[in-house]
Amino acid sequence: MSASSLLRTVRRALLPALSGLLAGAAGLSVAQLIAQFIEPNSSPVIAVGGAAIDATPTPLKEYAIRNFGTNDKHVLLTGILAVLAVLTMAIGIAAARRFIAGVVLVVALGVVAVTAELRRPNATAAYPLPTSIGLACALGLLYLLIRFRPHSMQTAGHNLTDDAAATNGVPDGPSGITVGSRRQFLITGAGVGAAAAVALAVSNVVTSSKSTAAARSKIKLPKATDPAKPLPEGVDLKVPGLSSFVTPNAKFYRVDTALSTPQVNPVTWKLKINGMVDKPFTLSYDDILSMPLVERDITMTCVSNEVGGPYVGTARWLGIPLKTLMNRAGMNPEADQLFATSADGFTTSTPTRIALDGRDAMVVVGMNGEPLPIAHGFPARMIVPGLYGYVSGCKWLTSITAATYAGKKAYWTQRKWDIDGPIYTESRIDVPASFAQVKAGIVPIAGVAWAQHRGVDKVEISIDGGGWQSTTLAATPGIDTWRQWWFKWEAKPGSHQIRVRATDSSGEPQTDRRQGTFPRGATGIQEALVTVS
Numbered sequence: 001m002s003a004s005s006l007l008r009t010v011r012r013a014l015l016p017a018l019s020g021l022l023a024g025a026a027g028l029s030v031a032q033l034i035a036q037f038i039e040p041n042s043s044p045v046i047a048v049g050g051a052a053i054d055a056t057p058t059p060l061k062e063y064a065i066r067n068f069g070t071n072d073k074h075v076l077l078t079g080i081l082a083v084l085a086v087l088t089m090a091i092g093i094a095a096a097r098r099f100i101a102g103v104v105l106v107v108a109l110g111v112v113a114v115t116a117e118l119r120r121p122n123a124t125a126a127y128p129l130p131t132s133i134g135l136a137c138a139l140g141l142l143y144l145l146i147r148f149r150p151h152s153m154q155t156a157g158h159n160l161t162d163d164a165a166a167t168n169g170v171p172d173g174p175s176g177i178t179v180g181s182r183r184q185f186l187i188t189g190a191g192v193g194a195a196a197a198v199a200l201a202v203s204n205v206v207t208s209s210k211s212t213a214a215a216r217s218k219i220k221l222p223k224a225t226d227p228a229k230p231l232p233e234g235v236d237l238k239v240p241g242l243s244s245f246v247t248p249n250a251k252f253y254r255v256d257t258a259l260s261t262p263q264v265n266p267v268t269w270k271l272k273i274n275g276m277v278d279k280p281f282t283l284s285y286d287d288i289l290s291m292p293l294v295e296r297d298i299t300m301t302c303v304s305n306e307v308g309g310p311y312v313g314t315a316r317w318l319g320i321p322l323k324t325l326m327n328r329a330g331m332n333p334e335a336d337q338l339f340a341t342s343a344d345g346f347t348t349s350t351p352t353r354i355a356l357d358g359r360d361a362m363v364v365v366g367m368n369g370e371p372l373p374i375a376h377g378f379p380a381r382m383i384v385p386g387l388y389g390y391v392s393g394c395k396w397l398t399s400i401t402a403a404t405y406a407g408k409k410a411y412w413t414q415r416k417w418d419i420d421g422p423i424y425t426e427s428r429i430d431v432p433a434s435f436a437q438v439k440a441g442i443v444p445i446a447g448v449a450w451a452q453h454r455g456v457d458k459v460e461i462s463i464d465g466g467g468w469q470s471t472t473l474a475a476t477p478g479i480d481t482w483r484q485w486w487f488k489w490e491a492k493p494g495s496h497q498i499r500v501r502a503t504d505s506s507g508e509p510q511t512d513r514r515q516g517t518f519p520r521g522a523t524g525i526q527e528a529l530v531t532v533s
């Protein structure tokens, strides 16, 4: 193919591709808008993205969490939109040659999306509606755009050719580009673009996240009947750069599979306690607020946290002990797991022998004096000190079912992660940051260490491979939280390596054996490299 004919082909493909893109954007916006009225998760992007997340092999998911962190969902959404952009352009080009080809491709796309939608947990018969209407709109708009495309840009010899231009009733201009048809194309295109923008804007206004946020902001939490003790003096060493003892809600790490944050209405929400129990029961949000509530400081950790990683945080939680709930239901002692279900279909399973052993395992409604933030599970979630979040921290909680491991498998267990998730003893250097450059002299080395429900008794550091030296530990309210530590370092010029290890109350120091996050959490010793000048 010569350069000039290649150029001609590209020019011919340009407007059809643009038409496909515009029609696709408009159709997607319409679908997005309709989804807000049905259920946000019925949006084609969210449903297909959710299906992609659930189907992603564990190692790839690990990779995504490691490399994109909490941004992993933006990366996925961007990827889906990029794929859609390419597909709609291809459909535009196909439709310009033979419109029926475009129709076939659009229907195929619809079948894929609708299949994914119907297979979402909690899917209803209405789930395919946004996609179907959106695709119908897109197809109609594509037809108009292709039809009103300037004459010279049409592909000779195919269906919408001279006839189409003729029916438009516009004479050919000198260059073969008819002024009228170009204007018609531009007007149609601009109209479609504007319609897409309006549909998106309206869908943003009606989106239920606003009403959930409004409902949440009206809630006034009661005081705990069993409040947390005031934090002891000196839990915060106040070294600049060191994580604060209490992690502010806005800074608390977030890890979940939810592509769009579940919006749960606290007025209609119910928590079911059922399964292997004598007296199943249901609680409303107000029922929970009127029960005796306990308040505790607990550190949460994610199993996907790398050595030295950020997925750990401490908050003051307000809730009802799981024991109170399961005793009231009369749990059958044969039940070996509490199987919790989220509003978005995600599930966790927690061993009953741990959840009900007397530790402060709870259904929580409050976090640091506020109703649970929406991203952290509003209106209610579970928390169990000592277990990683994936086996204990079900957010947007809707039911707790007493069950057996033999009978039911939770989300991550189905994906081969360990059934039990006890948190390893871990420590992290916050300052100096790795690869930091500091001035010679006295430099504080400081960080946090955690061994939930065993407690941190000692933190040591080793500089440049030397012997382990004790650090100074901050005060702690108990064994279920992390603990700050610091060391007064006389830093000499040069490049230095700092390592840290914690020892829990059993006397067992943190292992130096390197292990990745899958399938039961990472182990090893963090090494920070610092340049002193």
Ligand SMILES: Nc1nc2c(c(=O)[nH]1)N[C@H]1C(S)=C(S)[C@@H](COP(=O)(O)O)O[C@H]1N2
Binding pocket: 252, 253, 254, 255, 256, 257, 258, 300, 301, 302, 303, 342, 343, 344, 346, 375, 376, 377, 388, 389, 390, 393, 394, 395, 396
């Ligand atoms: N519904 C739901 N709950 C969930 C998850 C999830 O994906 N969906 N992830 C769990 C995991 S792996 C962790 S570590 C914690 C994280 O809680 P956070 O986001 O409030 O920090 O939530 C747990 N609860």
Ligand SMILES: [Mo]
Binding pocket: 255, 301, 302, 303, 304, 388, 389, 390
């Ligand atoms: Mo996690």
